[in-house]
Amino acid sequence: MSKSTVTRLVLLAYIMCLTLGGSEDSVVDIYTELKELKYLVGELSSRLNTAEAAVTVQRALVEDLKKEYKERPKVAFSASLLSSESKQHGPINAETKLVFGKVLTNIGNAYNSTTGLFTAPVRGVYYFRFSGNGYAGHDMGLSIFKGDQRMMSVYEYHSSGESNDNASNGVTLQLDQGEVVYMKLWINSWVFLDGRYDYCSFSGFLLFPM
Incomplete structure (x- = not known):
């Protein structure tokens, strides 16, 4: 006024x-x-x-x-061991990288189904989950690696009283851009492959970039 x-x-x-x-x-x-x-x-x-x-x-x-x-980058994948028939993979006299060839989800295309490698597209914190299944009668051991470093494992001792052995685990990892994560089967152990139920799986996703 x-x-x-x-x-x-x-x-x-x-x-x-x-x-x-x-x-x-x-x-x-x-x-x-x-x-x-x-x-x-x-x-x-x-x-x-x-x-x-x-x-x-x-x-x-x-x-x-x-x-x-x-x-914000969107990264998530799930894959299982690919097989046209039900069979065991192993035992092998050396620790062997597992290639999960049956891709269920691969948002961001950070997982390579030919090499079995997950390559971090950005620096950040990621969560990974893996599972394995093996018939009784032989050990089953799986480990997840970050580069050359073993980060987490599962192990099931063979049992004559059980027809199936199952194990799973998960881990949260901080990765720099370009670092790789993958799975290995332990020496002299096996996993069961099937073309229907996908017992053995490898999954991961980006929690948040840094």
Whole structure:
């Protein structure tokens, strides 16, 4: 409210008071109230401007988060040992890399079904899960490797009283871009391959980039 507007209102109030038989004190009271009203309007205007600025900042933050989520790499895969018939794989007299050739999911194409290698597309934290199945009568041992380092394993001792042995495990790994993760079958152990139930599997996904 401008000063000229306040002045016009005061003069109008003064004339109304005189016309209606009011006193100059009434005019002074109205002028004081108008000044207080002007101050209140100014305060409200200032708060509104502050609120609008905060909303603008929040909108910008939301847009940044949307953009970050949209651009965040999406990585997830699941694969199993490929076989056209039910048979055992092993025992082998040397620790051997397992190639999970039956790909169920490969978002981001970070897993290679020809080499059995998962290659981290970005630096981040990943979660991996693996499982194995073997008939009784021979040991079954599996390990997950990060590069040349053994990270986690499962082992089932052969048992004559059971027809099947099953084991699974999982691990969270921090990987740099380009680092590889893969599975190995232990020396002199075996796993059971089938073309239907996919007992032996290898899966992983990106938890968050770093």
